[in-house]
Amino acid sequence: MMSVVMKAAARAAAVALCLTALSPATAMSEDTFDPGLLIGKDASTYAKFQMPVFDKLGEVKITTPPDDTPPVMRVRWTAPKSDYIQINPKSAIPGVFVIKFAEGSHVRLGDMGLYINRSGFESTASEAERLKRTGLDVAAAEAQVETINAILADAGKTWGFELTPLFKSVFGDSDVPGQGPNAQFVEKSALEQRTMEELADLDLYFIVSAKTFHDIKAEAALLNKLNGFEVIEQVYPGVYAEGAQAMPTANVSNQQWYLDAAPTGVNARPLWSMPGGQGQGVTAVDVEFDWVTDHEDLPPGLSGRPACAYDYGGSEHGTAVLGVMAAVHNGLGVDGMAPQANYRLESTCRPFDYIGAGIAALFTGERVSGRAHNMVVAKAIALAGSPLRAGDVVLIEQHTYGPDESAPPVDNCNASQFSFVAMEYYPDSFDIIRRLTARGIVVVEAAGNGTQNMDTAVFRGRFNPALRHSGAILVGASAPNINTPASGAFNAIPGNYGAACFTNTSARVDVHAWGGGVATTGYGTDLMFNPPRTARDPFNGRSIGGTIPRYYSASFGGTSSAAAIIAGAAVQLQGLKRAQTGGLSLSPVGMREALRASGTAPAGGAAIGVQPNLTAGAALISGRVGGFEGPGVYVIRSLANGKVLDVDVSWFRGQDDGQRLVQWSQHDGLNQRFRISAAGTDGAGRPLFTLQPLHSRKVLDVEGASGADLARIIQFRFTGGANQLFRIEASPDPRFNVIATFNGMLLSTTGRDDGFDIVQHPAGAGLSQMFVLTRVE
Known part of the structure; x- marks a missing residue:
């Protein structure tokens, strides 16, 4: 076995080799230097730089110590349980419901039914702490789980109910009995340290379903019996979900007034001439029912369309959304906001997802005119985000029934979707959205067309950002003022528009965009085009292979059109950010800030957020x-x-003294954000700084106050020692050296891959000692 000393020597030699390989002398040699290290830059540019010369430290004057109060992890809020669960026959899908077990319970599904995985529970100290909030210890929780097993077994014998993990196909198998947590739980724990916020254990979600079941009263009785167990956090019925819509080709891009300058539109066109402004380098996923993927104005190679048959309502809805974002700039039809992005499709049409005992659960009414059910939408969101990296975009175009079961007012403008709300009303969608945003993925979500004030008591705080926040950008809809052909003109009247009559409102809604009059691909209901055409003429009604590849519309609307516009805006801004910074991304919070800070409030002051001005947003991030x-x-x-x-x-929640500073792919976690604070000056009057990772509020520190070459940089509680003070000097701007003040050595990378240490090293190691600092707050 290699001794500790031998390991240290080997490690030092390896690091020295890495540093030598990145030295300026090496950079000047075309035979040995890897241009890929420069991220597209010319190596000769850096060979000219002179490394700084350091003098003695002299007297250090610390004026302002950093705030080193340890941060407190935000507790995950859960909605209070209903005293009695009622099932609305208008919205519910008979024979389908969700059980979400309490955080900390570590309930899993094995061959003999539900059980608490003691190994997983005991391997994570926070599990017992979270379980205690239910008033249960692990033994009491196990007793309740056994009773629940008996209830579900009886329901299985009587009605054919079966149990399936909701997110199994996304994250793989749950824990193995007798072993520790699985990959899903490990990811959750890591993301909690990055965000300092408790996240849901997604393995605690289960679908209970019966293939043929219609007795809503019996189902309600079963749900209320289960609702009485403290170990169950929530139990709720499945409900319908659907797209949030309001109900040689000519070039009609001049009728895309939603792209016009603010305040009429979002001012998208000027970004097309900027690097990255057409979405280059960004992946976006549309969560929809279906699409017409061979439409003449959409990019080729779209993948993800389901095996479900073409459905006019569901398939054309997705086509219209894609047209807003992705339509090719080809001189015909319409122009998409971000046509150069990479688009993926994730369908909610998945009737065979939940299989128990070899029986596929094709639920009654699951697919009616483009409908799915809420649990399938949650799973589609999870699948959409699975392959993405931080900064990519997921658009959620579904909405679903909310808690308001009253009849729509007689003057309601969208009675068929009255009471529909954003998907995150339901815990399964909320928790998977929060998982994605914790990974740094930007999620754009339609607020819904249900004419609901989501701040009222019936919502029980689910849209109160002080209680919980999914991190998604929630989108409301405005009502544009458009002259119709009958009035003798066809144009948008410039101005600041008010809220659409159908849009949901809430302090939680971040932004809004056009909820009607949106010219895009799909539907064939283009009676508003100038000159007007019928919906089924040769231009706009040719059917090929069962699809409708030449349909257009000038009347796409709802929070669906609004969310598509905002998603297109997010892709444009992210493309700009990545192009300008060599790959850094706006975080979900940064994206929300960029969209909101540049926007205009709606006329009338409704709580639908602002309509962004993308040119101003581009200036903000630039x-x-x-x-x-x-x-x-x-x-x-x-x-x-x-x-x-x-x-x-990776250990002790990231809160311990001595945890290493490493390099890693960007994910926008708090452990990758550093508060740089002024800490006085050195003897030469040069400013000194502390660097404080936001997840722990400790400070960066040269380990052991070492003067040795290759000493590691760690985090440590603030002591005021000179080994915790750094200078930041241009080499040249915007490339900087970070200098350990007490010995003049520079922070240096030691390799190419995730996890390599950051160490101190004398000047002369070239690019491995050069950093770009991007201010995010």
């Missing part, structure tokens, strides 16, 4: 391209490999 602007919160990216500085949070 001011944060790179460079050190003084104290603030920064992401610090290495020029050697494009990775960002990251505190290892």
Whole structure:
């Protein structure tokens, strides 16, 4: 076995080799230097730079110690249980419901039914703490789970109910009995350390279903019996979900007034001439029922269309959404906001998802005119986000029945969708959306067309951002003022529009966009085009292979059109950000800020957020391209490999002294954001700084106050020692060295891959000692 000393020597030698390989001398050699390290830059540019010369430290004057109060992890809020669960026959799908077990219970499904995995429970200290909030210890929870097993077994014998993990096909198998947590739980734990917020254990969600079942009264009785167990956090019926719509080709892009300058539109066109402004380098996924993927104005190679048959309502809805975002700039039809992005499709048409005992559960009414059920939507969201990286975009175009069971008012403008709300009303969708945003994925979600004030008591706080926040950008709809052909003109009257009559409202709604009059692909209901055409003429009604590849509409609407516009805007801004910074992304919070900070409030003041002005938003993020602007919160990216500085949070919740500073792919976690604070000056009057990772509020520290080459950089509680003070100097701007003040060595990367240490090393190691600092707060 290699001794500790031998390991240390081997490690030092390996690091030295990495540093030598990135030295300026090596960079000047075309035979040995890897241009990929420069992220597309010319190596000769960097060979000219002179490394700084360091003098003695002199007297250090610390003026302001950092706030090192340990952060407290935000407790996950859960909606209060209903005293009595009623099932609305209008919205519910008979024979389908969800059980979500309490956090900390570690309930899993094995061959003999539900059980608590003691190994997984005991391997994570926080599980017992969270379970205690239910008033149960693990023994009491196990007793309740046994009773629940008996109830479900009886329901299975009587009505054929079967139990299936909701997210199994997304994250793989649950825990193995007698072993520790699975990959889903490990990911959850890591994301909690990045965000300092408790996240849901998604293995606690289960679908209970019966293939043929119609007795709503019996189902309600079963749900209420289960609802009485403390170990069950929520139990609720499945409900319908659907697209949030309001009900040689000519070039009609001049009728896409929603792209016009603010406040009429979102001012999208000027971004097309900017690097990244057509969505280059960004992947976006549309969560929909279906699409016409061979439409003449959509990009080729779209994948993800389901095996379900073409459905006019569901298939044309997805086609219209894609047209807003992705329509090719080809001189015909319409122009998409971000046509150069990479698009993926994730369908909610998946009737054979939940299989128990070899029987496929094709639920009654599951697929009626483009409908799915809420649990399938949650799973589609999970699948949509699975392959994405931080900064990519997921658009959720479904909405579903909410808690308001009253009849729509007689003057309601959208009675067929009255009471529909955003998908995150339901815990399964909320928790998977929060998982995606914790990973840094930007989620855009339609607020819904249900004419609901989601801040009222019937919603029981589910849209109160002070209680919980999914991290998604929630989108309301405005009502544009458009002259119709009958009035002798066809154009949008410029101005600031008010809320659409059908849109949901809430303080939680972030932004809005056009909820009607949107020209796009799909439907064939283009009677508003100028000149008007019928919906089924040769231009607009040719059917090929069972699809409708030449349909267009000028009247797409609802929060569906609004969400599509905002998703297109997000893809454009993310493309700009990545192009300007060499790959850094706006986080979900940063994207919301960029969209909101530049926007215009609606006429009338309804709670639907602002309509973004993308040109102003582009200017906002362009001011944060790179460079050190003084104290603030920064992401610090290495020029050697494009990775960002990251505190290892793989143990002790990332809160311990001594945890390493490493390099890692960007995910926008708090352990990759550093508060740089002024800490006085050195003897030469040069400013000194502390670097404080936001997840722990400790500070970066040269381990052991070592003066040795290759000493690691760690996090440690603030002591005021000189080994916790750094200078940040241009080399040249916006490329910077981070200098350990007490010995003049530079922070240096040591390799290419995730997890390599950041160490101190004398000047002269080239790109491995150069960083771009991007201010994010």
